[in-house]
Amino acid sequence: MSEFKKVVFSGVQPTGNLHLGNYLGAIRKFVALQEGNDCIYCVVDMHALTAQLVHEDMPNQIRSIAAAFIASGIDPEKHIVFNQSAVPQHAELAWIFNCVARIGWMNRMTQFKDKAGKDREQASLGLYAYPSLMAADILVYRGTHVPVGNDQKQHLELARDIAMKFNLDYAEHIRKSGYGIDITVGDEPVHAYFPMVEPLIDGPAPRVMSLRDGTKKMSKSDPSDLSRINLMDDEDAISKKIRKAKTDPEGLPSEVDGLKGRPEADNLVGIYAALADRSKADVLAEFGGQQFSVFKPALVDLAVNVLSPITAEMRRLMSDTSHIDSILRNGSERARARAEVTMKEVRDIVGFLY
Secondary structure, three states: OOOOOOEEEEEEOOOOOOEHHHHHHHHHHHHHHOOOOEEEEEEOHHHHHHHOOOOOOHHHHHHHHHHHHHHHOOOOOOOEEEEHHHOOHHHHHHHHHHHHOOHHHHHOOHHHHHHHOOOHHHOOHHHHHHHHHHHHHHHOOOOOEEEOOHHHHHHHHHHHHHHHHHHHHOHHHHHHHOOOEEEEEOOEEEEEOOOOOEEEOOOOOOOOEOOOOOOOEOOOOOOOHHHOOEOOOOHHHHHHHHHOOOOOOOOOOOOHHHHOOOHHHHHHHHHHHHHHOOOHHHHHHHHOOOOHHHHHHHHHHHHHHHHHHHHHHHHHHHHOOHHHHHHHHHHHHHHHHHHHHHHHHHHHHHOOOO
């Protein structure tokens, strides 16, 4: 092997209903990445414990994420769809990475500081070590590329740091085992076992904001259901939420610069542009000068047209979960087989007897 085979990995947490922001910012990209790539898509249920330890309906939360993947167009036969906890090699490699990663690296993780809040002494060790498990999720398949948003870029950089330190610390063991590949990191030649993971950024990701406050991201955790469009919402709910979405008294501008300082208007135009696969400038060329009383019904029609087939298929899949369960079992078996190849080699490199 003269270079690492390209493998795309990504995961979604089963914490609450998936919404329009999840679809436009992540899942739709997952679907597009299937063309010409080897893709592994994971429901990261172990990570979900860092957000909330006790879940009342974790199995159906896991199923709903898998249903969204399938309903959106991910092919679980050509690619792999599975849940993280069914592949114990993730946790095994995460422990090794916990020993590779440095406390100083973890202390720099801004997402831990944000989620832990002021009382960090009460935060779980799992939340602190979350990025190490994330690195293991990717690298247990020797993943090379990850579609990421801005909030995960720092974690991806940490995954690269962990991979690099493992490669350097075990350089002689890797070479003796015959598992490594000669790569160059910057100007430095490295005999590497793990690849340097690269972010996949395909143009600017649509940043979907709350329908009630254009300065906040659309979120599963927002107490107001009117703040988001859930992927399981029916046509009436979608229509109600868009029609009630916060706006301002002015009409739509004809130029994108006219959206500055108008977060709610910018958000609705951005949602229309993302759903229609058009630019904001193109949308404003059509609707500039019009009132929201004209624009909102057009947005309702577009959202319903794009999302209704996905919602219908998700509902069908969730009405009889045996099919989803079989997809997850099959995906987990295939994922375990691939992960175990990596772990056998890692155990050799580290020096474990097994």
